[in-house]
Amino acid sequence: MNLRIAGAALLLCVSAGLQAADKPLLQQGKKTLFQRVLTTPNCQLGADPGGSGEIQPAFSRFYVYERAQAGNAEWLRVGPDSYGKTIGWLPAACTVDWKMQLTLAFTNPANRDRLLFFKERKALEDIIDAPDPVSHIAPLRARLKQGQTAPGVLAQEPEFFVDLQKQFYLLPVLSGEEVMSEEGFRMRLLNVASVSKAEGLDAPGGSAAPGGNTPSNISSQLKEFSAAVVFVIDSTISMDPYIERTREAINKVYEQVAREKLGNQVKFGLVAFRSNTQAVPGLEYVSKMYADPNTVQDRADFMAKVADLRQARVSSSSFDEDAYSGVMHAIDQVDWSQFGARYVVLISDAGAIDGDNQLSGTGLNAEQVRIEASNPGVAIYTLHLKTAAGLKNHGRAEAQYQALSTYPGTNTSLYYPVNAGDVDAFGRKVDALASAITSQVKAAYMGEEAIGSALNARAEPAAASSEEQKMLDDAALIGHAMQLAYLGQKTGTQAPPVFQAWISDRDLIKQNLPTTDVRVLLTKSQLSDLSDVLKQILDAANQGLISPSEMFERLRSVAATMGADPNQLKQSDSTRLAELGMLGEYLEDLPYQSEVLNLDEDTWKSWDGLAQERFIRTLSTKLRHYQRYNADVDRWVALARDSDARDNVYPVPLEMMP
The missing domain is CATH 3.40.50.410 (von Willebrand factor, type A domain)
Incomplete structure (x- = not known):
């Protein structure tokens, strides 16, 4: 009898375990967002909690299906996707929770200093809060330029541009906070993680140019x-x-x-x-x-x-x-x-x-x-x-x-x-622009370091008007950016080999210039759901042009059919679109102000016809862009080996979110 009871209990336990493995665990306070982690270097995937196993590539993304204690440590049962396949156990200590599926892309550094990765948040805050940030930054950059370590700096951005469109890299955002700098700019302090292959990387700068970025190597690449x-x-x-x-x-x-x-x-x-x-x-x-x-x-x-x-x-x-x-x-x-x-x-x-x-x-x-x-x-x-x-x-x-x-x-x-x-002024501009681009290519081909050095080789400087000179200066800057992108691709430049660090999303000196762009990594189903919901909002908004009160009544009805919480559908004019429960939870914590999510009925009714039409136009163009993303097969990315293709992601620019 006891054996039968024990056997039944064991069967029940196994059955419950299999049932739990059907779906990953949900994030705390969420109804649709699953728990995800990223692996750190040397993280081992074992068959059982507490055991050793195969080392996983750094920054592999796993879904968490179960948490357990073994040997006074927490272990995670994980899978490569959210469709029920589990492959083993990871020690929680060698993973990092990844709540927001966001990654950063470096902007081209042609017009700014290279981004610095700080070990501690306070070191970065002290620079941002300083009346004269240059005095704090200059000594650090001087040491880095000489190949030395700089106090508090883990790494710096590669010298050449790393193009996310051509070489996908993961620079995930773990947390972030918006602050106001001493100079009056809104900046984000971001806690990020970054790992790339170590071969050919210069410490501490993190520039991945095999053999080093010597002038002779650069000149030969630019040939x-x-x-x-x-x-x-x-x-x-x-x-x-x-x-x-x-x-x-x-x-x-x-x-x-x-x-x-x-x-x-x-x-x-x-x-x-x-x-x-x-x-x-x-x-x-x-x-x-x-x-x-x-x-x-x-x-x-x-x-x-x-x-x-x-x-x-x-x-x-x-x-x-x-x-x-x-x-x-x-x-x-x-x-x-x-x-x-x-x-x-x-x-x-x-x-x-x-x-x-x-x-x-x-x-x-x-x-x-x-x-x-x-x-x-x-x-x-x-x-x-x-x-x-x-x-x-x-x-x-x-x-x-x-x-x-x-x-x-x-x-x-x-x-x-x-x-x-x-026509004459137009002709001079076309002549100057075409000649400037040609001269830049010649300068690169001849091995000249300063891309703009040959810019005005064919024209007397005094002959250029201020407008034409601005065009030539802009052409030099863009040409330099093109070279950095080209050299980054040719030399196989990678993101810095840092694990966890603090960065600013704006240049610490030229604080009007962004150092990074945010990408939201959406799965096929998320992009499809987002498109479907935007179509519903767009239809309701077009109806609302005829009768302003009709829009939110229709949206409440749509939300109800989608299974939204009835408590969210209270008849309040102040209810925002985000509160109707139609849009995915992955939008709720994104670090941006959304006109769509923040729109409420009072605001919609207060807008005149032109403002409402502008809202509809913006929504329409974003919807059409999602269709292009869906068809863009080259840029869908798998974040884990052997994961279900349905969990592949597309790096959607933050500004393209609703």
Whole structure:
């Protein structure tokens, strides 16, 4: 009898264990978020609690299915995904809880100092609170430059840019807090973790250049540095003079390229754009590739390919043209991987058709197109022709193109207006820009350390106006950023070999410049759920344009069908969207202010029609961007070996969250 009872108890215990293993443990206070941990170096995965086992790669992500005590220590039963598969036990002491599935991406360090990783939070706080942070930072950087350790500093950011789009790395955020610096900037103190392979890493700097980043090594790497410049030009009525002047500028630069034997280093391309052909069939095309820089052989070949380019014979249905379709044509259809420096030069006398307009060929707005351009590392210049005909359009177009042409991480806008659409002034800008890019490639090819040293080699400095000089200075900065990205890729630069440290999300001296961008790592199901919910909110918002009170009534009904807590659906005008229980818990603790989550009924009713329409437009463009993420098979990442593909994640920029 006792044996039967014991056997039944054992069976019950095993059954309960299997049932518990069906799903990971939930985070405290959460209903849908599972417990996750990251492994530290030398963490061993064993078959049983308390036993030794196989060392796991640092920063492997595991889901926690069970917690147990063995030998006065806590152990975790873990699996690579959230779908019931467990593979062994880890000592809790060699793991770190990862509550928010966030990671950081370094911005390009071309316009700022390299990010420092501090051992203690207080050391970082003392610098931020100091009236003169330079006096604290300078001695630390001096020691690091000499290859010595600096007090309190664990590592520094690599010298060259590590592009998350090309080499995914995990720099997870463990915790963070927003503070106000002595200089009046809002900054985040972030507790982060970072591990990368140690081979070829310079201590304490953490720059991963095999064999060391000596000048001779850098010069040899830059021998293969090349540039592609794709002009994206408005080819609607009134554009013929600018089309012709662009051809002339490229022709002149090709002469320079030939003289300096840079034919393999500098390539040009051209895309033309108009507007929606369903609205006006006579426009012939929305966008068209006339010359792909990968296939253009030389000057004669380029000129032959663009010889037929002429302005349209009919007018578009609106003054704005589909500039974003032209830019995205260049981004998507050119193989940018063949080039180190990557430029799009947009030329238009009109504003761009926004993504929510039925005439739009992309469904994207300026911010989304800029993000898409950052994936292959393309800088977008805009030469905006402020002609008299577009006077009422200038302000709106300038705002669009300022946003479109801001180069990530540098706070540099590559937007340049051409007042009154002056063809001569336009020509000088095109000449200067094309020549500057060519000179930068020459400087790199010749092994010159200062990328801007040859910038004005072909022009008298006094001849450049202040506007043109700014354009040349900006070109030098962006060219330097392109080199850092290129060298980072060529040398296999990795994130620093640090485990846990404190950083600032802004440069400690130039506090207006970000050092990192935040990425939210969403699974397929999370992205799908987010898209579905945004569609519901969008439908309700469109209904709310007719009847403002209708929006939240409809959302409460939707929330109820989704199984939301009835207590959350109280009929209160102050209830925020976040409190309706429709959006995932993973959004609740993100370190940002969300217009969508914070929206309540009182605020919605207080907005005028224009504010409500702006909210709807923003939501619409983000929704269309999620569709692009879902289809972007190259950038879905597995965070654990042998994990279910459904737990692969996509690094969504924080600004693209609702």
